[in-house]
Structure formats: C-alpha cells, structure tokens
Amino acid sequence: MIFRWMGICILGVLSANAxxxxxxxxxxGRILATGAVTTIDGTAxxxxxxxxxxxxxxxxxxxGGVVSAxxxxxxDFALNGFxxxxxWHNRVEFSVARQTLDAGIFKIPDVExxxxxxxxxKARLFGDVLYTTVPQVSIGAMYRxxxxxxxxxxxxATVPEALGAKSNYGTDYYLAATKVFxxxxxxxxxxxxxxxxxxxxxxxxxxxFGGDLDEERSTVAEGSIGVFLxxxxxxxxEYREQPENLTFLHQxxxxxxxxxxxxxxxxxxxxxxxxxxxxxTAAVPYENDDRDQRGAxxxxxxxx
Amino acid sequence: xxxVIGMVMLVLAITGCQTRPQSALFDDLGGMTGIxxxxxxxxxxxxxxxxxxxxxxxxxPVRFREKLIEQFCAESGGGCEYTGDSMKDSHAxxxxxxxxFNALVEDLIAAMEAEDVSVSAQNRLLKxxxxxxxxxxx
Numbered sequence: 001m002i003f004r005w006m007g008i009c010i011l012g013v014l015s016a017n018a019x020x021x022x023x024x025x026x027x028x029g030r031i032l033a034t035g036a037v038t039t040i041d042g043t044a045x046x047x048x049x050x051x052x053x054x055x056x057x058x059x060x061x062x063x064g065g066v067v068s069a070x071x072x073x074x075x076d077f078a079l080n081g082f083x084x085x086x087x088w089h090n091r092v093e094f095s096v097a098r099q100t101l102d103a104g105i106f107k108i109p110d111v112e113x114x115x116x117x118x119x120x121x122k123a124r125l126f127g128d129v130l131y132t133t134v135p136q137v138s139i140g141a142m143y144r145x146x147x148x149x150x151x152x153x154x155x156x157a158t159v160p161e162a163l164g165a166k167s168n169y170g171t172d173y174y175l176a177a178t179k180v181f182x183x184x185x186x187x188x189x190x191x192x193x194x195x196x197x198x199x200x201x202x203x204x205x206x207x208x209f210g211g212d213l214d215e216e217r218s219t220v221a222e223g224s225i226g227v228f229l230x231x232x233x234x235x236x237x238e239y240r241e242q243p244e245n246l247t248f249l250h251q252x253x254x255x256x257x258x259x260x261x262x263x264x265x266x267x268x269x270x271x272x273x274x275x276x277x278x279x280x281t282a283a284v285p286y287e288n289d290d291r292d293q294r295g296a297x298x299x300x301x302x303x304x
Numbered sequence: 305x306x307x308v309i310g311m312v313m314l315v316l317a318i319t320g321c322q323t324r325p326q327s328a329l330f331d332d333l334g335g336m337t338g339i340x341x342x343x344x345x346x347x348x349x350x351x352x353x354x355x356x357x358x359x360x361x362x363x364x365p366v367r368f369r370e371k372l373i374e375q376f377c378a379e380s381g382g383g384c385e386y387t388g389d390s391m392k393d394s395h396a397x398x399x400x401x402x403x404x405f406n407a408l409v410e411d412l413i414a415a416m417e418a419e420d421v422s423v424s425a426q427n428r429l430l431k432x433x434x435x436x437x438x439x440x441x442x
Contacts, residue, residue: 029355029403031410059402090402131437183431187424230423231413 026304027062030090032231033262034129034180037270038068038301041142041204042083042097043120045176047272047297048254049222049238051193052138052178053129054093054122055085056303057265063088066303072274074295078102079206081299085120095120101206109153114160116205119143127179135179135192144205145169158208164246165208166215172199180228188227191236195222202245203279211245218243226258234260242277252277256297265303272297329432330382332425333416336373339382343372345415355407359398379432391439398442405441 036053039045044055044066056064065086072079083097097118103111122140129136146160146168154162161168174197184190198217200209210216220243226236240254258272276293333339347369351357360368377384388394409430416426 027403029406031406059406061401061403128437131434133435182434183424183427183429187422187427189427 026056026064027059028057028064028265028303029059029062030057031130032265033228033234033260033268035066035265035268035303037260037268037299038066038070038083038085040070040072040079040081040083040097040099041120041144042068042081042085042095042118043122043140043142044085044087044093044095045193046224046226046236046238046260047256047258047270047274047299048240049193049195049224050122050140050174050176051129051195051224052124052127052136052176054087054090054124054138055095056087058087058090060090062090064304066301068299068301070270070297070299072295072297074274074276074279074293076279076293077104083118091124093120093122095122099204099206103159106159108151108159108162111148111151111159114206115147116144117147118205122176127177129178129180130182135177137175137177140172140174140176142172142174143169144172144201144209146205146208160202160206160208163202163207164211164248165202166210166212167200168208170200170205170209172197172201174198174222184227186227188229191224191226191228191234193224196220197222199243200245201243202249203242203251203276207246207249211249212247214243214245218245226260232262234258234262250278252279252292258297267303268301270297270299270301328382329380329425329428330377333376333380333421333429334419336377336382338419338421339373339376339380341419342412342415342421343369343376345418346372346412349411349415350408353407353411356404356411359400359404376429380429391436395440395442400440400442402441405437 035057036044036051039050040048043050044053045051055066058064067084070081080100081097085093085095087093099116101114103114120142122138124138127134127136148158150156150158174195176195178193181190197220200217202208220241222240224236224238226234228234237257242251242253244251254276256272256274258270260268260270262268274295274297279293350360371388374384375386378386
C-alpha cells in the first residue's frame with residue numbers, strides 16, 4: 001500500500017516539475033529544511049503538530065509546494081495519509097489531505113476503513129523562522145470531513161456517529177509560533193514550536209466531531225522541539241493535546257519522537273515513534289492487553 | 305501536563321549547559337587564516353552564483369574581501385575592528401530580496417563546509433550574521 005502511495009507521490013513531483021518547467025516557475029530559495037515536513041493533516045509542520053512554517057521552499061518572492069505520503073502502524077491499526085500543499089510568496093498556504101484508517105480494530109461488520117478529507121489554509125502573519133528575533137507566527141484553519149458510509153449494522157449511522165460523535169465535519173482554528181534558534185546550545189540550531197488550537201475533532205476527525213461529553217470547541221495546546229544535528233538531520237519530539245468529547249471513547253494526548261532527513265530541497269523523509277495513547281474503549285475490545293496505541297510512522301515529502 | 309513540565313525541564317537543562325565556557329569562535333573558524341580562506345571561497349561562490357552574481361558586478365573585490373575578513377574577524381571575537389560601511393548603507397538601493405539573501409547564506413555555508421568548519425562554528429557565525437538580514441533585505 002505504502003509503495004503505491006509513494007508511487008503516486010513520485011508521479012506528483014515529476015508532473016509538478018514538468019509543470020514548473022513551463023510558464024509558472026516555482027522557487028526553492030529558502031534555506032534547506034526550512035520547508036519543514038508534512039503533518040498527517042497535510043499542512044507544513046512535523047508529523048502530528050503543525051508549525052508556522054508554510055509548505056515548500058518558496059521565498060517571499062516565490063511560490064512552491066509539496067506532495068507527501070505517510071503511514072502510521074500501531075499495535076492495532078494502520079493510518080495512511082496522502083497530502084499536497086502549495087504556498088504563495090511565503091504568505092499563504094493551501095493544503096489537502098486524505099487520511100485512511102484501517103477500521104478492523106472496531107470489529108464492526110462491513111466496515112473496513114474510516115476516511116477523512118482535510119482542507120487547510122494557513123497564513124503567515126509576521127516573523128521569519130530563521131532571521132527575525134520574534135518567531136514566525138501563522139494562523140490557520142483546517143476543515144475536515146469524515147466521509148464514511150452509513151452502516152446497516154449500526155442502524156444506518158456512520159462509525160463516528162455510532163460512537164457518539166455529533167457531527168461528521170468540523171473546522172479547527174489554530175495559531176502557531178515557530179522559531180529556529182541559530183547557534184543555540186551545543187552550537188546547534190534548535191527548533192521550538194508552539195500551537196494553540198480550537199477544535200471539536202475526535203482523534204483528529206477520524207472519529208467525527210463533538211460528542212456527548214462535549215459538543216463545543218475545546219482549546220488545546222500542542223508543541224514541538226527539535227535540534228538540527230547538522231543541516232540535513234533534525235531530531236525531536238512533539239506533543240498534541242486532545243479534547244475529551246466521548247463517553248464511549250476516551251482520548252489520550254498524542255506524542256512522538258521523530259527524526260527527519262533533508263538530503264536536498266526536493267525530498268525529505270521522516271520517521272517517528274508515535275504514541276496515540278488509548279484509542280478504543282471497553283465496548284470495543286482490544287487484542288492487546290496494553291491499550292496504548294504505540295507504533296512507527298514513516299513519511300516522505302517531495303517539494304517542487 | 306507531566307510531559308509539558310518534562311519538556312520545560314529539558315529546555316532548562318539544555319540552556320544550563322550554555323553557561324559552560326565556549327572556545328572562541330574565532331579559533332574554531334581557524335583563526336585569521338581560516339577566515340581568509342572562508343572569505344576567499346565565499347567570494348568565488350558569490351561571483352559564480354547565477355542567482356546573485358549580478359549584484360556584485362560593480363563591487364571592488366579587493367576592498368570587499370578586506371571588509372568581509374574584518375567583519376567576520378570582529379564578529380567572531382578575533383579582536384578586529386570593522387571599518388566598512390553599515391550593512392544598511394552598503395546594501396542601499398541594491399534591491400536584495402529574501403531569495404537573494406538566502407542564496408548568499410547558502411554560498412557562505414558552502415564556503416565554510418569547504419574549509420571543514422565544524423557545524424557548531426558555522427552556526428555560531430551565522431547566529432552573529434543573521435540579525436543583519438533586516439538591514440540587507442529590502
């Protein structure tokens with residue numbers, strides 16, 4: 001599966017390059033690695049936490065974008081992602097992403113996958129991640145929709161609805177501040193990123209929006225910290241707080257440790273150890289005694 | 305919350321390490337000879353970089369080299385005094401874009417790499433130079 005996605009990804013980059021060779025020239029004038037990587041939501045950031053950085057390597061005078069494919073395998077499920085993003089003049093970024101979760105874990109007849117579509121827009125308000133004393137600060141919105149079928153075995157409801165979600169779509173709003181401290185401790189460049197998000201999403205929207213415990217928006221905090229070992233390698237960790245909306249399905253905060261490799265401005269590869277905490281409930285028995293969903297994440301991003 | 309506290313403690317622990325005395329950046333760049341070699345490599349790269357070479361057509365190469373060496377020496381704690389024009393004055397009217405500035409930074413990094421300057425010393429010099437971007441980019 002992942003190979004098929006990566007195939008699509010490579011095709012995307014090639015066709016984008018062909019496109020770029022035509023009239024609409026794209027640029028890659030930003031410094032290596034300052035395009036960051038692509039989150040599972042499709043916007044530029046780490047793996048699970050967005051950043052104020054806009055996708056691609058286009059400077060204030062250029063535009064550019066990325067396509068990416070990712071896969072997360074935990075003890076009980078797999079999440080596939082495919083995303084594309086485009087930024088204009090390092091000012092505004094548009095992104096789309098499709099997430100597909102293997103739903104075998106839920107043991108519901110006739111349900112194989114849960115899907116969401118994510119449509120994001122992010123605008124840089126001020127600052128530059130490298131050069132200004134103040135961090136780069138961006139504001140973003142992420143509209144997501146759960147695009148699952150009604151299931152006869154669930155009385156004609158979608159899986160998120162059956163778990164108590166109030167809605168199949170929702171919009172997150174977030175403010176992100178990101179700064180790279182050049183020549184910080186140990187003479188290394190340090191990346192520090194903080195996000196405040198307003199959201200109703202259950203497990204990032206994969207299990208719908210809102211619930212019986214909380215229908216309204218929650219304000220959650222997210223953050224990442226990383227260190228560039230050199231200009232090609234970044235290691236770090238992320239933390240993403242989650243709201244508690246469903247009686248039926250407890251949500252833990254997400255966290256990960258990641259390593260990202262930027263061999264050049266065309267490609268980046270990110271690997272991570274991810275812990276999504278407990279994802280299921282007593283109503284949906286696990287095969288493992290350890291209920292924490294820990295696993296490995298791999299993502300590849302191509303920039304144009 | 306525990307994780308957040310952990311993260312804060314990590315940052316504090318790392319920041320604490322900064323108080324250890326660091327060897328002088330000037331020495332880590334290879335002293336005066338090292339800086340001269342870096343600047344020479346930098347100038348060759350600037351002059352042959354199709355992205356930005358045009359900006360340097362009217363620049364007096366001898367004076368430019370001298371002032372750059374002075375500046376890098378001064379910024380790295382080598383005891384030199386920079387006697388050139390301010391960054392604002394020397395770049396006025398040049399219409400240096402963000403794209404141009406980044407190209408210049410990439411050429412400088414490449415010049416330091418060619419001289420086997422450590423990642424730490426590269427970053428520490430870039431840290432000293434980065435704030436100048438606001439006076440250089442139009």
